[in-house]
Amino acid sequence: MMLINICALKDNYIWILYTRNNSCIIVDPGISEIVINKIIQKKLCPKAILLTHEHQDHTDGVKIILEKYPEIVVFGPEEIKNCHVHQIVKAGDTIRLLNNNIDIFSTPGHTLGHISYYLKPYLFCGDTIFSSGCGRVFQNNYLYMYNSIQLIKSFPNQTILCCAHEYTLANLIFAMHILPKDRNLIKYYKKIKKKIFLKKNIFPCYLYNEKKVNIFMRTDEFYLKKWINFKKNKNSFEIFCYLRKYKDFFGAKRD
Ligand SMILES: [Zn+2]
Numbered sequence: 001m002m003l004i005n006i007c008a009l010k011d012n013y014i015w016i017l018y019t020r021n022n023s024c025i026i027v028d029p030g031i032s033e034i035v036i037n038k039i040i041q042k043k044l045c046p047k048a049i050l051l052t053h054e055h056q057d058h059t060d061g062v063k064i065i066l067e068k069y070p071e072i073v074v075f076g077p078e079e080i081k082n083c084h085v086h087q088i089v090k091a092g093d094t095i096r097l098l099n100n101n102i103d104i105f106s107t108p109g110h111t112l113g114h115i116s117y118y119l120k121p122y123l124f125c126g127d128t129i130f131s132s133g134c135g136r137v138f139q140n141n142y143l144y145m146y147n148s149i150q151l152i153k154s155f156p157n158q159t160i161l162c163c164a165h166e167y168t169l170a171n172l173i174f175a176m177h178i179l180p181k182d183r184n185l186i187k188y189y190k191k192i193k194k195k196i197f198l199k200k201n202i203f204p205c206y207l208y209n210e211k212k213v214n215i216f217m218r219t220d221e222f223y224l225k226k227w228i229n230f231k232k233n234k235n236s237f238e239i240f241c242y243l244r245k246y247k248d249f250f251g252a253k254r255d
Pocket of ligand 1: 053055110127
């Protein structure tokens with residue numbers, strides 16, 4: 001199984017997963033042209049499109065891709081049913097594609113109906129988790145988002161998180177603002193900066209590393225509470241809310 005991440009729009013990633021016999025699935029195509037070009041270039045045969053949530057920067061490419069490849073089956077959550085989706089999927093469902101099982105998980109918070117797709121070891125998590133950060137919480141769904149992040153933390157450590165945006169440096173700058181002396185953050189920041197300078201792909205993004213460099217996954221750490229001067233009675237969820245709301249105004253990056 002091979003994986004490509006296509007950089008699209010301003011900072012989106014569109015994922016294409018393909019097999020040796022060139023069958024592929026496409027995840028969250030917010031734009032069509034660049035995806036079609038890649039399919040032609042790699043001589044791929046697209047079987048399905050997987051959509052994680054209702055935002056247009058994840059769905060706008062579907063219509064034109066379908067016009068070119070009408071045999072594609074589009075999967076997505078209920079919230080997106082009017083967006084050329086052929087099969088609505090929900091938590092607990094398993095779909096069979098590329099000779100593999102893909103399990104569906106509910107990961108609300110960014111939107112209420114957000115889902116993620118797991119084909120071991122890949123987790124297509126849309127706008128739930130980004131490298132060193134997490135998606136913006138709309139409609140005040142902080143508890144949903146917190147629980148979705150806890151769910152992702154429970155996946156095997158070797159899980160590869162296939163996030164839908166590239167915000168790593170901005171996320172690390174925020175994290176280092178909160179934890180300026182954290183060695184893991186400093187080390188990862190240097191590594192990512194070098195990769196970006198050399199125009200290298202920052203992926204793969206492993207869960208075991210995110211547990212070290214993603215402060216939204218580390219809200220239960222005693223010393224994180226200490227750094228942000230929370231009293232002892234503040235729990236992990238309250239720390240999460242504090243960090244997420246703070247991030248909304250820090251650097252004003254829309255994620
Ligand atoms: Zn979104």
